[in-house]
Structure formats: C-alpha cells, structure tokens
Amino acid sequence: MDLSYVIVSHNRRDTLLRTLGILERSTPLAEAQWETWVVDNASTDGTAEAIAEQFPKVNLLRRETNEGVWARSLAFSQCRGRAVILLDDDSYPADAQTVTRSIAHLDAHPDLAAVVGRCVLPSGELEACALPGVMLSGAVCMRKAALDQVGGFRREFFRKAGEYDLSFRLWEAGWQVARFEDVVYRHDKHAGGRSAELAFKMDLRNNLILVERFFPPAYRRAYRKDFTQRYAAFARHHGHDRAMSEAIAEARQWAQRERTAGRQTLSPATLETVMQWGLQKQRVGAWAEQQEIRRVVIADHSKNLYATFRAAQRNGLTVSAIAENHPALAGGTYRGVPVLPDREALCGRNEGVILSNVNPARVEARVAELRERWAGPLLTLWYPKTLGGVPEAPVEKLVA
Numbered sequence: 001m002d003l004s005y006v007i008v009s010h011n012r013r014d015t016l017l018r019t020l021g022i023l024e025r026s027t028p029l030a031e032a033q034w035e036t037w038v039v040d041n042a043s044t045d046g047t048a049e050a051i052a053e054q055f056p057k058v059n060l061l062r063r064e065t066n067e068g069v070w071a072r073s074l075a076f077s078q079c080r081g082r083a084v085i086l087l088d089d090d091s092y093p094a095d096a097q098t099v100t101r102s103i104a105h106l107d108a109h110p111d112l113a114a115v116v117g118r119c120v121l122p123s124g125e126l127e128a129c130a131l132p133g134v135m136l137s138g139a140v141c142m143r144k145a146a147l148d149q150v151g152g153f154r155r156e157f158f159r160k161a162g163e164y165d166l167s168f169r170l171w172e173a174g175w176q177v178a179r180f181e182d183v184v185y186r187h188d189k190h191a192g193g194r195s196a197e198l199a200f201k202m203d204l205r206n207n208l209i210l211v212e213r214f215f216p217p218a219y220r221r222a223y224r225k226d227f228t229q230r231y232a233a234f235a236r237h238h239g240h241d242r243a244m245s246e247a248i249a250e251a252r253q254w255a256q257r258e259r260t261a262g263r264q265t266l267s268p269a270t271l272e273t274v275m276q277w278g279l280q281k282q283r284v285g286a287w288a289e290q291q292e293i294r295r296v297v298i299a300d301h302s303k304n305l306y307a308t309f310r311a312a313q314r315n316g317l318t319v320s321a322i323a324e325n326h327p328a329l330a331g332g333t334y335r336g337v338p339v340l341p342d343r344e345a346l347c348g349r350n351e352g353v354i355l356s357n358v359n360p361a362r363v364e365a366r367v368a369e370l371r372e373r374w375a376g377p378l379l380t381l382w383y384p385k386t387l388g389g390v391p392e393a394p395v396e397k398l399v400a
Contacts, residue, residue, distance in 0.1 A: 002103060003027075003034040004081035004144070008072040009089035010041035013050050015190045016089040020055050028096035035059060037075035041066040068159050069137065073152025079144060087185075088138035094120065094184035101387055102141035102183055113146035113175035114167075115387075117183035119361070126361035127187055128179070130303035132382055133274040134167040135177050139185035146175050156254070160199060161206035168214050171270045179360055180387040200235035201243035207231060208251035212258040214266045219275075226306050230329070237328030276358075277307050280381055284311040284354060291377040293352040297345050299323040299370055300357040301334060308356035308381065309335065321345040323353070323370070342373050352377040360384065 005023060009016045020036065027034050037059045040048050051058050061074055072086060083103045085093070093099050102115040119127040119139040129136050137153075150169045153162040167177050207227045211220055232244045272278050288294070296317050298308055301324040312319050322334050323345035332339045346353070353374050357366055363382050370378060 001033055001035065001080040002029055002083060003099065004075075004079035004084045005034070005036040005087060006039070006072050006075045006079065006084055007036070007087045007089055008039040008041060008069055009043065009047060010066050011043045011045045011047070012089050012190065013043065013045045013047040015188070016047060017050055017054060019087065019089055019092050020051070020058060022092045024055070026093070026096060028100055035080060037061065037079060039063065039071045039074055041068070041071055067155070068157070070153040070155050070157050070162055072137075076144075076147050076152045082144050084142045084144050084147060086135075086137045086140050086142065088187065090190045091119065091138040091185055091187040093117075094186050098183050098185065099141075105180075105387055106141065106143050109176075111174070111176050112178060113143050113170045114177040115141045115183060116177065116179040117141075117185045118179075118181045119185045119187050121187055121189055125365075128359055128361035129163055129167075130357075130359045131164070131274060132179055132358055132360050133171065133177055135163050137163050138187060141183075143175075146170060146173075149173060150175075156209065157206050158202060160202035161210060164207075164210050165213075168210070168266060168270065168274060169264075171273055172264075172266055179385065181360075181384045182386045182388070196238065197240050197243045200231070200238065200240045201247045203247075204228065204231035204235065204244060205247035205251045205254075208247075209254045209258075212251075212255040213264050216265050216271070219271075222306055227303075229332075229334075230301060230303070230305075233328040233332070234326075237326075275307055276381070277310065280307050281311040281314050283381060284308070284317070284379065285315040287354075287377070287379045288315055288317055288352070291352055293377060294318060295320055295350055296352045296354055297321050297323050297350050299342075299345075299353055299355045300362075300366065301326070301329045301339055302357040302359065302362075304358045304381070305334065305356045308354055309337075312354065320348065320350055325369075342370065346370070346373045350376075352379065354379045355381065358382040 039061045042063050042065050048060060048062050051060055063071060083106055105115050106112055114135045116135050117139040119136055121127055150173050153166055157165055170177055211223045215223055235244045294317060296319055298319055301322055319337050322337055322339040323342050324330050324339050325341050329339055330341045357363060358381050363380055
C-alpha cells in the first residue's frame with residue numbers, strides 16, 4: 001500500500017467529517033493503495049458513530065480518555081502505507097500533486113524521513129514550526145520505516161513541541177527532515193475544543209523539557225532562560241499567569257526525570273543541523289564583512305534569537321536593539337539590549353538589520369514589514385526550497 005493518512009481528533013465531529021470527505025474525493029490513488037486512520041480522543045459529540053455511518057472504510061481507534069495529539073502515534077504500528085501523511089482534523093493536502101510528489105520524493109531519497117509542506121491558513125497566512133528542520137505534524141508526509149525505527153510522538157507532549165522531540169530523534173538517527181514551498185496543505189483552523197490556557201502552559205513546559213533532554217550543558221542554561229522569558233511573556237500578556245507557574249513547576253520535575261533517567265543529548269552534528277549555531281555565525285560574519293557593518297539591530301524576539309545574538313557577538317558586532325512589535329515583548333530587554341518596536345529600533349546609527357526569525361511561515365512577511373522602515377542591508381537566515389531541487393532566491397534578495 002502506498003499511503004496511510006493519520007488524524008487525531010477530540011469533539012470536532014463536523015470538522016473531521018469535512019476533512020474525511022475531502023480526502024475521499026481528492027486522494028489521487030487507487031482505492032486499494034490508501035487508507036485512513038482516525039484516533040478519536042474520547043469524543044462525546046458522536047464522532048465515532050458518524051464516522052462509522054458516513055465513512056465505514058475509515059479505521060477508527062477509540063480512546064477512553066483524551067490523550068492529546070501524541071495519540072496519533074497509536075495508529076502508526078497498524079498503518080499499511082509505506083508513506084504516512086499526518087493531518088489535523090481540519091488540515092488536508094491542497095491538491096493531488098502534494099500527495100503524489102511527496103511519496104515520489106521519499107522514494108527517490110532513501111535518507112529522507114519527512115517531506116514537510118507549506119501550510120496555508122484561510123487568511124492566506126502561513127503556519128510552520130519555528131525551526132525549519134522540524135516537521136509540522138498537520139502538513140507532513142513521512143516514511144513509515146523511519147517511524148518504525150525511532151518511534152512516534154511521546155506521551156508527555158500532550159500538546160505543543162512534540163514535533164521537535166520527534167524531529168530531533170529522526171535527525172539523530174541519521175534521517176533528514178525537509179520542507180518544500182511547492183508542497184501545499186490547507187489548514188482551516190476551525191475553533192472549538194482547544195484551551196488557550198493549556199496551549200500557553202504546554203508551550204513553555206514542553207520547550208523546557210526539550211532543553212533538558214537534548215541540549216548540552218553549554219547551551220542548556222541559555223535556552224532555559226530564553227524560552228522562559230519568551231513563552232512566559234506571551235502567556236502573561238493574555239492573562240494566563242497561573243499557567244506559567246504550573247508550566248515551570250512541571251518542567252522542573254521533568255528536568256529531574258531527565259537527570260535521573262539519563263539525558264538524550266544530541267550529537268554536535270545534529271545540534272548544528274537543527275540549531276545552526278555555526279552556520280549563522282558564518283553567515284553573519286560574511287555579511288558584516290561584505291557590507292562593512294559593525295552596529296546592527298536584530299529583528300524579532302524569536303525562538304532562534306539566541307543563535308543570532310550569539311552569532312553577532314562572536315563576530316564582534318554591537319547589537320543596539322531587538323526590533324519586536326508584539327506588545328508582550330516590546331519594552332523589555334534581552335541580555336541587556338532593549339527590545340523596542342520597529343519604529344524605535346530601526347532609527348539611529350544602525351548599519352544593518354539581521355532577521356533572527358527562521359520560521360518559514362514568517363520570514364517573507366516580516367521582511368516586507370522591515371522594508372517599510374529600513375532600506376539598508378538586511379540579512380535573513382532562512383532560504384526557501386522547492387521540491388524540484390532548484391533553490392529559490394534568498395529572501396533578502398527577493399525584496400532588496
């Protein structure tokens with residue numbers, strides 16, 4: 001069998017039924033060559049009954065409790081497809097070529113574990129994980145053999161950051177994860193059944209687990225501080241102070257577990273692949289030398305900020321400000337440097353701007369915003385790729 005779809009859902013019957021209908025109508029494979037698995041996380045809205053009635057060929061796994069998004073892993077061992085497309089209950093391939101080209105690309109590249117797509121929201125905005133070497137679990141075609149080798153998502157990641165844990169393990173096992181801008185998924189982002197407070201809590205808690213589990217001592221303290229500052233600021237801005245206190249307390253318990261059980265520190269090669277500390281230092285240095293720049297603004301208090309800030313320092317650059325428009329972060333400081341909105345950060349005697357954000361969903365739009373106020377040298381650190389193998393122009397050259 002060529003393909004297995006895997007979807008996890010909780011109390012979102014109508015949304016899930018719509019997605020199943022789209023897959024039934026649009027999957028470009030013979031009926032015997034694909035299947036769908038739905039993990040129903042203890043829905044009480046008639047989800048299971050509706051699937052049985054309207055989509056009797058769908059394989060349904062019913063759980064007695066809501067076990068979160070990691071529960072999609074419960075279907076992996078039973079999937080018969082050599083490729084597995086992971087979807088949310090409101091995401092789906094945008095066209096037939098997304099399916100056929102993804103599978104063909106996996107077949108042609110035996111070291112590739114995941115073909116990650118460009119995920120488009122109803123507004124036209126994009127969605128992606130903050131680091132380009134990490135899959136997006138609602139818009140990815142995976143090699144079944146890779147999942148069999150490293151295992152699926154882990155139970156502790158009820159929601160948020162599970163993709164990082166799995167992607168890190170794939171890279172460490174010798175697999176690759178690649179994103180392509182001409183492989184497209186839609187994500188309708190239907191509301192309902194999701195707790196904002198839980199999301200904020202899990203964002204901080206789970207990112208701190210990643211730090212304790214995978215990072216070496218030299219970086220553990222830096223990222224623990226960075227992630228706490230960033231995610232706590234977002235949560236408190238939205239009135240979820242209690243969620244932050246709970247997240248920090250639970251993360252400390254997990255840190256003790258990691259110390260006791262034995263950390264899974266990533267190899268230097270894997271860390272460089274996913275965090276790009278050395279590559280960013282090299283790119284910042286080459287750019288600064290070419291442009292004769294010594295004083296810069298770093299744009300965005302992003303998940304990648306420490307790597308960019310470190311690269312600037314290692315190249316002897318003065319960072320005058322962090323340009324950040326989100327009200328949760330603007331007005332604070334980052335390692336002694338003021339965090340200011342663009343209108344304040346991009347004035348003065350600055351010679352260049354480095355965009356720290358490497359989230360593929362944000363880079364192009366953020367560059368356009370910066371260009372409204374800054375016409376000088378601008379360095380981006382993420383470059384789009386297409387499935388055809390011909391790299392697109394670097395983002396900063398597209399907009400310079």
